[in-house]
Amino acid sequence: MRRKSFSIHSPRRFFDYLTTFKKEIILATIFGILNGLSVVTTTYFIGKSVDTMVGIHQVRLKELSHIVILLLAITAITAFSQWFIQTLGNHVAYFSVAKLRKDTFSHLNKLPLRYYDQTAHGDIMSRFTNDLDYISEACAAIFNNVFSGMTIVIISLISMLKLSPILTCVVLLSTSFIFLVNWVVAKKSQKNFAEQQKKVGEISGFLSETIQQQKVIKAFQFEDTSQENFEGLNQQLQHVGERAQFISSLTNPLSRFIDHLGYLMIGVIGGIFVIKSPETMTIGIITSFIIYSSQFSKPFIELSGITTQIQTAIAGLDRIFSLIDQQEEPSDTTTDSSFSIHSGKIVFDHVYFSYLENQPLIEDFNLIVEPGETVAIVGKTGAGKSTLVNLLMRFYDVNQGSISIDGRLIQDIPRDKLRQSFGMVLQETWLFDGTIWDNLTFGNQHATEELVISACKEAAIYHFIDTLPDKFNTHLGQRGLSISDGQKQLLTIARTMISQPHMLILDEATSSIDTLTEQNIQAAFLKMMKNKTSFIIAHRLSTIREADKIMVMDQGSVVEIGTHEELLQIKNGFYYTLYHAQFKHS
Structure with missing residues (x-):
């Protein structure tokens, strides 16, 4: 179904966030009524002041002075109430967006891994920054206009009807045309604003990817091509943005043009009434009416002036709610949190x-891993090695068949308990912006100092930490110490040891470590894996010789399985070929 170019569905959903601040909205409404009354009263007394000037040297000064003093007091009330309206409006706008941002982030944590694999991370970040910022700015602008404007519109309309119903019809007719113009322009331009926000997300994704991979870009002299790609995206954004801004920018001048035509008609018709019926229509009344009509149309004119902001915000709301509408990871089928690993027997069944x-990857896969067994998984790139880990951790669910641990289907185990049972060391290291201690105890907040030091020594990283001035309190990240990829990997290995998991998954865990250090860590791994069911994914076959079982995969299927010695006995087999390809020069 074709998506509508202009929709109020997202603003309606966002309205639920606004209504959580009922007290602030009520207070802003009260001050809006006060502000509206003071503004309209000012207009009334301006008209009265004009009528005190009867003619040359015929001014009722005493009456005029009273009016001026009253106008000063009313102006002070107007300024005071307007300040409160802006303060409350900003509070509602920014706090409601903060709640939306919180809900969006909470929803991100519930999305399946598939979403992150298929969505540019820069685009997700753009929704949290650009889109939500546009929403808060537009929301604040609208509130500042609406709270003070709604009372002015109502009272101005009543006042105009009392002064002249015919002239009021002229004002209502011109205002109707203003509404019509705004609606037509918004409908025509909204799809361009949606496309603009999409392009902003694409550029954010491109920048995120480019900044993270600067080393690779420079190594392959890709700067010029990268610049061309960016300029292409930037030019697309420019063209889409120009179309959106140009069409949307028509609303304010067109609205003002129609409004000024209304003034002209009021002047002409009002002048005729003054000439024909001076006793019922005075210059002061015409003056008041023109100001009333100006005040009546002012909120609509001001809204037309922020049409661009409003449409950008609506496009941002569409993008935010489209993220929130992404299907969450299926809920656990059980709330039983009593699961614990007894033996660690794992069974993959068909x-x-x-x-x-x-595009099938794994078909009719069967495997039994006995308690405490170490299984190494090898094979060509794309053979399905890491996919098995994704299925075991329930990052993805199987299409058919089952996986069980200690006789219990993993679908019947709460995900938190399941994933808590495994310790993972991945090829892609991740350390967050914080101290070394915080990073090491990430999986075990209650770890003792003795446990942390022991794990760091076994991971061959303690000496490096001990040489730092602040030792474990050294800050890592953009604002702190920069360390090598190998040192990062050693820290993640120590972090896994500290978490003391029941089972282990090592996915290219020593890929960034030199051979000598790797040999030292192998001993630590063997100690950590003792009596624990473990999976090792490795391309360097020297790291898996001690595995109880080596499983060779190809195109999602197990083609060979056995110990290191057994597999080498299969002449010209898969493992035999892989092993001798790595060690033919040894």
């Missing part, structure tokens, strides 16, 4: 899985 429909 497992089928594919990332994309019509």
Whole structure:
């Protein structure tokens, strides 16, 4: 179904966030009424002041002085109430967006891994920054206009009807045309604003990717091509933005043009009434009416002036709610949190899985891993090695078949308990902006100092930490110490040891470590894996010789399985070929 170019569905959903601040809205409404009354009263007394000037040297000064003093007091009330309206409006706008941002982030934590694999991370970040900022700015602008404007519109309309119903019809007719113009322009330009926000997200994704991979870009002299790609995206954004801004910018001048035509008609018709019926229509009344009509149309004119902000915010709301509408990871089928690992026996039973429909990856996969067994998984790139880990951790669910631990289906185990049972060391290291201690105890907040030091020594990283001035309190990240990829990997290995998991998954865990250090860490790994069911994914076959079982995969299927010695006995087999390809020069 074709998506409508202009929709109020997202603003309606956001209205639920605004109504959580009922007290602030009520207070802003009260001050809005006060502000509206003071503004309209000012207009009334301006008209009265004009009528005190009867003619040359015929001014009722005493009456005029009283009016001037009263106008000063009313102006002070107007300024005071307007300040309160802006303060409350900003509070409602920014706090409601803060709540929306919180809900969006909370929803992100519930999304399946598939969403992150298929969505540019820069685009997600753009929704949290650009889109939500546009929403808060537009919301604040609208509130500042609406709270003070709604009372002025109502009272001005009543006042105009009392002064002249015919002239009021002229004002209502011109205002109707203003509404019509705004609606037509908004409908025509909204799709361009949606496309503009999409392009902003694409550029954010491109920048995020480019900044993170500067080393690779420079190594391959890709700067010029990267610049061309950026300029292409930037030019697309420029063209879309120009179309959106140009069409939307028509609203304010067109609205003012129609409004000024209304003034002209009021002047002409009002002048005729003054000439024909001076006793019922005075210059002061015409003056008041023109000001009333100006005040009546002012909120609509001001709204037309922020049409661009409003449309950008609506496009941002569409993008935010489209993220919130993404299907969450299916809920656990059980709330039983009593699960614990007894032996660690794992069974893959006729497992089928594919990332994309019509592109099968794993078909009829069967494997039994005995308690405490170490299983190494090897094979060519794309053979399905890491996919098995994704299925075991329930980052993805199997299409058919089942996986069980200690006789219990993993679908019947709460995800938190399941993932808590495994310790993972991945090829892609991740350390957050914080101290070394915070990073090491990430998986075990109650770890003792003795445990942390022991793990760091076993991971061959303690000496490095001990040489730092602040030792474990050294800050890592953009504002702190920069360390090598190898040192990062050693820290993640120590972090896994500190978490003291029941089972282990090592996915290219020593890929960034030199051979000598790797040999030292192998001993630590063997100690950590003792009596624990473990999976090792490795391309360097020297790291898996001690595995109880080596499983060779190809195109999602197990083609060979056995110990290191057993597999080498299969002449020209998969493992035999892989092993001798790595060690043919040894």
